[in-house]
Amino acid sequence: MSHNFHKDISGCGLAGIINKDGKRISGSSISKSLCLMNDRGNGLGAGYAAYGIYPEYKELYAFHIMYDEPACQRDTEEYLKKNYRIEKKEPMPTAPVESITISPMIWRYFVKPLSEKAERDAADLRDDDFVVRTVMKINSEIGGAYVFSSGKNMGAFKGVGMPGEIARFFRIEEYEGYIWTGHTRFPTNTPGWWGGAHPFTLLDWSIVHNGEISSYGINKRYLEMYGYKLTLLTDTEVVTYLFDLLVRKHGLDVLTACTALASPFWKNIDDLQEDEKNAMTALRMVYASALMNGPFSILFGHSKGLVGFNDRIKLRPLVAATKGKTVYMASEESAIREICPSPEKIWAPRAGEPVIAELEG
Amino acid sequence: MQVIDAKGIYYRDLNQKVREAVAKGEKEVLLKNVNGQYYIGDGLNGESTITIEGVPGNDLAAFMDGPTLIVKDNAQDNISNTMNSGKVIIHGNAGDVLGYGMRGGKLHIRGNVGYRVGIHMKGYKKQAPVIIAGGKAGDFFGEYMAGGILILLNLDGEKDSRPTVGDYAGTGMHGGVIFIRGEVDKKLCGAEVGITDPDEEDIKLLKEHLTDYCKDFNLNIDEIMKGSFKKLTPASLRPYGNLYAY
Numbered sequence: 029m030s031h032n033f034h035k036d037i038s039g040c041g042l043a044g045i046i047n048k049d050g051k052r053i054s055g056s057s058i059s060k061s062l063c064l065m066n067d068r069g070n071g072l073g074a075g076y077a078a079y080g081i082y083p084e085y086k087e088l089y090a091f092h093i094m095y096d097e098p099a100c101q102r103d104t105e106e107y108l109k110k111n112y113r114i115e116k117k118e119p120m121p122t123a124p125v126e127s128i129t130i131s132p133m134i135w136r137y138f139v140k141p142l143s144e145k146a147e148r149d150a151a152d153l154r155d156d157d158f159v160v161r162t163v164m165k166i167n168s169e170i171g172g173a174y175v176f177s178s179g180k181n182m183g184a185f186k187g188v189g190m191p192g193e194i195a196r197f198f199r200i201e202e203y204e205g206y207i208w209t210g211h212t213r214f215p216t217n218t219p220g221w222w223g224g225a226h227p228f229t230l231l232d233w234s235i236v237h238n239g240e241i242s243s244y245g246i247n248k249r250y251l252e253m254y255g256y257k258l259t260l261l262t263d264t265e266v267v268t269y270l271f272d273l274l275v276r277k278h279g280l281d282v283l284t285a286c287t288a289l290a291s292p293f294w295k296n297i298d299d300l301q302e303d304e305k306n307a308m309t310a311l312r313m314v315y316a317s318a319l320m321n322g323p324f325s326i327l328f329g330h331s332k333g334l335v336g337f338n339d340r341i342k343l344r345p346l347v348a349a350t351k352g353k354t355v356y357m358a359s360e361e362s363a364i365r366e367i368c369p370s371p372e373k374i375w376a377p378r379a380g381e382p383v384i385a386e387l388e389g
Numbered sequence: 390m391q392v393i394d395a396k397g398i399y400y401r402d403l404n405q406k407v408r409e410a411v412a413k414g415e416k417e418v419l420l421k422n423v424n425g426q427y428y429i430g431d432g433l434n435g436e437s438t439i440t441i442e443g444v445p446g447n448d449l450a451a452f453m454d455g456p457t458l459i460v461k462d463n464a465q466d467n468i469s470n471t472m473n474s475g476k477v478i479i480h481g482n483a484g485d486v487l488g489y490g491m492r493g494g495k496l497h498i499r500g501n502v503g504y505r506v507g508i509h510m511k512g513y514k515k516q517a518p519v520i521i522a523g524g525k526a527g528d529f530f531g532e533y534m535a536g537g538i539l540i541l542l543n544l545d546g547e548k549d550s551r552p553t554v555g556d557y558a559g560t561g562m563h564g565g566v567i568f569i570r571g572e573v574d575k576k577l578c579g580a581e582v583g584i585t586d587p588d589e590e591d592i593k594l595l596k597e598h599l600t601d602y603c604k605d606f607n608l609n610i611d612e613i614m615k616g617s618f619k620k621l622t623p624a625s626l627r628p629y630g631n632l633y634a635y
Binding site: 064065067299341342345347360361362363365366374375376378379 | 424443445446465504
C-alpha cells in the first residue's frame with residue numbers, strides 16, 4: 029500500500045502490552061495489534077519500544093542513533109569516545125523493505141559513561157544525568173544526529189512507514205521483551221520524519237501518543253529551565269521529558285506524576301476533603317507549567333511498568349484489557365482482540381484516571 | 390440468510406459484500422469473525438437485518454436509513470452518526486460519541502457507554518431518535534442535545550462507585566429529553582438542565598420504549614419500571630436567545 033493511498037480517517041493509533049511476570053515475548057504480537065489499526069495512521073511514522081531486549085548488556089546504556097550522513101556519525105562518535113566506554117558498536121540490524129526507500133544511517137552502541145571525566149565530577153552528575161546531558165547535547169548540537177533511544181535493556185525502533193513496514197525494517201519479531209508499545213502516526217501539525225515518529229524516549233522512559241499537547245509552548249519553556257532541549261519538532265517530546273523530570277528527578281510516584289500532568293479541574297478539587305484539597309491545590313500550583321492541555325491518550329513505558337492515560341475530558345480513545353498476567357492497552361478494542369480474542373476483563377478507562385500496570389516482585 | 394466470513398477482510402471489501410447482499414434483496418445477513426472493520430452498515434437503506442459476530446470497528450451505522458444491525462459483542466466509537474432510521478442493538482458495551490447528530494431510529498445498548506453519548510442529537514415531529522443504554526455513561530451525556538430521547542438505566546446496580554451519569558450531563562442542551570433511572574446529582578448537570586420527576590405521560594413513553602428494549606435483550610420490563618426515574622430537560626428553549634440582544 030503506498031503512502032498516498034486514500035486515507036479518510038485521522039487519529040494515530042497506539043498499542044501496549046506488559047507481562048507482569050516478566051515473561052518475554054516476540055515483537056510480532058504488538059506489530060499484529062498495531063497493523064489492525066493501519067487506517068489510523070498514514071505511513072508518515074510508526075515505531076515500537078521494547079523492554080527486556082538486551083539482557084546480555086543490561087548494565088550498559090543502549091544508544092540507538094540515526095545519522096543523516098557520515099560526518100554526523102564521525103562527530104558523534106568522537107564525543108562518545110571521549111566520554112564513554114563503548115562496549116559494542118554495530119549498524120542496527122535491518123531488513124530491506126520495498127516501500128522504505130530512504131532511511132537515515134542507524135547505529136547501535138552499548139556504552140558506559142567514563143567515571144573519571146572532569147566535566148562530570150565538577151557537576152556531580154550521576155550516570156543517568158550524564159546520559160540525559162549527552163542526549164540533549166548530541167540532538168541539539170550535532171546537526172543530523174539524533175539519539176532516539178538511550179535506556180538500559182530496552183530500545184526504541186522507529187521511522188517513516190506503516191507499522192508493518194517498520195516492524196519488518198527493524199526485524200522486530202527477532203526481539204523479545206516483557207513490555208512492548210507501538211504507534212502508528214497521522215501527523216497533523218508537525219512534519220513526518222524519522223526522528224518525529226513515536227515512541228519518544230529518554231533513558232528508560234518511552235512515550236507513544238495520540239492527540240495534541242496544546243500546552244506545548246508552556247511545557248517546553250518549563251522543561252528548558254531544567255536543561256532539557258526540545259529538538260524533535262513535535263509536541264510528544266515534552267511528555268517524555270516531563271516524566272523524566274517529575275519521576276526521576278523530583279521523585280514523584282507514577283500516579284502523582286500523572287495527576288500533575290492531567291490534574292483534576294478546580295471545581296472537582298473544591299469538592300475534596302480538606303487535606304486532599306490542599307495536596308491537590310499544591311500539586312496544581314507547583315506543576316502549573318507541567319499541566320498538559322489538549323486531547324491525548326498516552327502510553328508511558330518504563331523498565332518496571334506500563335501506564336495508559338487520557339486527557340481530562342477524554343478527547344482520544346483508550347481501551348484496556350487483562351488476561352492472566354498480561355495487560356493490554358490500545359486505541360481500539362479490536363486491536364487488543366486481534367492478539368487476545370477473549371480477555372478476562374476489558375474496559376474503557378475514565379478521563380484523567382491512569383491505568384497503571386507494574387511488574388511483580 | 391447470507392453468511393459472510395469477515396476474518397482478515399479489509400473494511401472496504403467487507404462493506405462492498407454487505408452492500409451487494411442488501412442490494413440483491415437479502416433480508417438476513419450474518420457477518421462472522423468481524424474484528425475492527427470500520428463503517429459497517431453506513432448509508433445502508435432497506436429492511437435487512439445484519440447480525441455481527443465479533444467487535445465491529447468505528448463508525449458503525451453512520452447515515453443508516455432503515456436496516457437493523459445486531460452486534461453480539463462490544464462495539465467501539467462513533468456509532469449511529471446522523472442515522473436516519475432503523476435500529477442498532479448492541480449486546481455488550483459501546484464506546485464514545487454515540488448517536489452524534491442522530492435524527493431518527495433506535496440505538497439500544499445492553500451495557501455501559503462512553504463519553505459524549507447523544508451529542509447534538511436532534512428530532513422533529515416523527516423524526517424522534519432514541520438511545521437507551523443499560524449501564525452507566527461517561528461525561529457529556531446529551532451534550533448540545535436538540536431533540537430525541539436518551540434513556541440511561543444502570544441495571545447492574547452499584548458495581549463501582551461512579552455515578553450512573555458522568556459529569557457535564559446535558560451541557561448546552563436545548564431540546565429533547567433525558568431519562569435517568571435512579572438519582573441525579575445536579576452538580577453533574579450542565580447549567581441549562583432542569584431536573585424533574587417524570588409525569589404520567591412520561592412514564593407511558595418510557596414504558597413503550599423500554600418494552601421494545603427489553604424484547605431485544607430478554608429483560609423484564611416490570612423490574613426495570615420498579616426503579617424511579619429522573620427527567621432532564623432544557624430549562625429554557627432558547628438559552629442564548631438574548632446573547633446578541635442586550
